[in-house]
Amino acid sequence: MSQENLWGELPDAQSLVLPQNILKQQASFLGKMTGNLIEAKVTKSIVPSRAFSYALEIFSSALAGYSIRILQIDYDITIYPLELHDMVNQKKYGVGDEKELFHGLKVILQSENVKKVLSSVLAHAKAK
Amino acid sequence: MKFLYWNLNKKSLYNLIYQIANQHDIDVMLFSEMDFDLPKLLQALNPGESGIYRYISRPFEDPIIISRLGDEFFTMHFDTSGISVFQLNPIIVPDILIVVVHLKSKLYLKTEDQPFYCQELASIIEEYETKIGHKRTVVVGDFNMNPFEQGIIVSNGLHAIMDRSIALKESRKVSGKDYYFFYNPMWRHFGDYPEGAKGTYYYNSSNPVNYYWNIFDQVLIRPQLIKYFVDSDLQILTKAGDIKLLSPAGLPDKINASDHLPIIFNLNLISGGE
Numbered sequence: 001m002s003q004e005n006l007w008g009e010l011p012d013a014q015s016l017v018l019p020q021n022i023l024k025q026q027a028s029f030l031g032k033m034t035g036n037l038i039e040a041k042v043t044k045s046i047v048p049s050r051a052f053s054y055a056l057e058i059f060s061s062a063l064a065g066y067s068i069r070i071l072q073i074d075y076d077i078t079i080y081p082l083e084l085h086d087m088v089n090q091k092k093y094g095v096g097d098e099k100e101l102f103h104g105l106k107v108i109l110q111s112e113n114v115k116k117v118l119s120s121v122l123a124h125a126k127a128k
Numbered sequence: 129m130k131f132l133y134w135n136l137n138k139k140s141l142y143n144l145i146y147q148i149a150n151q152h153d154i155d156v157m158l159f160s161e162m163d164f165d166l167p168k169l170l171q172a173l174n175p176g177e178s179g180i181y182r183y184i185s186r187p188f189e190d191p192i193i194i195s196r197l198g199d200e201f202f203t204m205h206f207d208t209s210g211i212s213v214f215q216l217n218p219i220i221v222p223d224i225l226i227v228v229v230h231l232k233s234k235l236y237l238k239t240e241d242q243p244f245y246c247q248e249l250a251s252i253i254e255e256y257e258t259k260i261g262h263k264r265t266v267v268v269g270d271f272n273m274n275p276f277e278q279g280i281i282v283s284n285g286l287h288a289i290m291d292r293s294i295a296l297k298e299s300r301k302v303s304g305k306d307y308y309f310f311y312n313p314m315w316r317h318f319g320d321y322p323e324g325a326k327g328t329y330y331y332n333s334s335n336p337v338n339y340y341w342n343i344f345d346q347v348l349i350r351p352q353l354i355k356y357f358v359d360s361d362l363q364i365l366t367k368a369g370d371i372k373l374l375s376p377a378g379l380p381d382k383i384n385a386s387d388h389l390p391i392i393f394n395l396n397l398i399s400g401g402e
Contacts, residue, residue: 066204066205
């Protein structure tokens with residue numbers, strides 16, 4: 001029997017950033033920008049039809065236990081294409097690659113409605 | 129405890145809301161698509177008296193919550209567009225989890241995509257039921273789906289059924305996994321007999337399938353709350369006091385009221401459990 005390796009060249013895992021890690025990176029920026037008055041976290045969600053689902057939620061320690069889900073990504077083992085759900089503006093995007101994911105996240109996080117939500121949470125947190 | 133839910137269609141319906149609150153002795157009011165002056169509404173609701181009804185302040189403003197109970201009886205848990213989760217903690221009686229929804233309209237979302245949002249909603253509900261440690265949950269709002277549509281019925285969606293005796297079994301297994309029921313008491317409010325509302329929302333289209341009347345505004349209750357639910361108090365209102373919410377043609381009066389009819393329901397948390 002032939003001993004030939006049929007796997008060929010393995011892909012470089014280093015070059016692939018998991019989408020949830022991109023969300024975590026964005027989450028870490030928010031705390032720094034607001035002096036930790038508002039923070040963000042990435043939570044694992046359950047979507048029966050997809051293998052993986054993660055949500056970006058904002059919260060404030062001043063508003064104990066309360067959180068607001070901003071967006072969610074759902075994907076299968078191949079990662080892309082993934083679904084990006086804008087929970088604040090109620091829109092859904094099909095995302096083909098990492099570049100498109102960055103673009104979609106930027107559109108959502110800089111949207112007027114997300115800014116309104118952040119501003120309202122800040123006001124409530126400061127009032128506590 | 130009496131609840132009112134109404135999609136106001138961005139109309140300034142101060143007097144109508146006052147009439148309903150007054151006539152039906154409402155404790156908690158939940159409004160979607162409210163786009164008017166909140167202080168004016170509070171003035172209308174509290175004529176000559178100081179603050180019976182209060183605005184429950186939170187960062188997310190849809191739905192608006194107005195209640196005779198103060199902020200201290202509400203614990204806010206979660207918001208995202210179209211879904212709000214909070215706990216009502218009245219003194220002495222059992223606390224309940226309230227989920228208010230305003231799911232996306234069929235005008236902006238394909239019918240086949242709607243179940244996705246119900247799956248999401250179901251997973252959020254279960255997450256908070258697990259966090260607070262009970263399933264005394266009520267889901268109310270504008271689902272933009274009828275009680276018979278897939279997202280409301282399917283086991284991994286809201287799993288809301290019309291038969292309380294089945295709902296009282298609490299759950300059923302599908303592919304080896306337990307899925308918890310909701311009881312949906314809205315089913316019997318379809319149709320034109322007896323006299324009254326034929327649904328909560330009217331839409332006439334030229335499509336081959338046309339229901340005309342829909343019950344998009346619904347209340348779903350977990351089996352654990354059925355014993356507190358007062359059947360006769362669940363109403364789709366066609367009047368606010370003496371003021372008709374229907375046009376002379378018998379359709380929701382979009383000009384003087386809203387394109388949706390309000391629903392009211394009662395959870396008798398004091399003696400209902402006995």
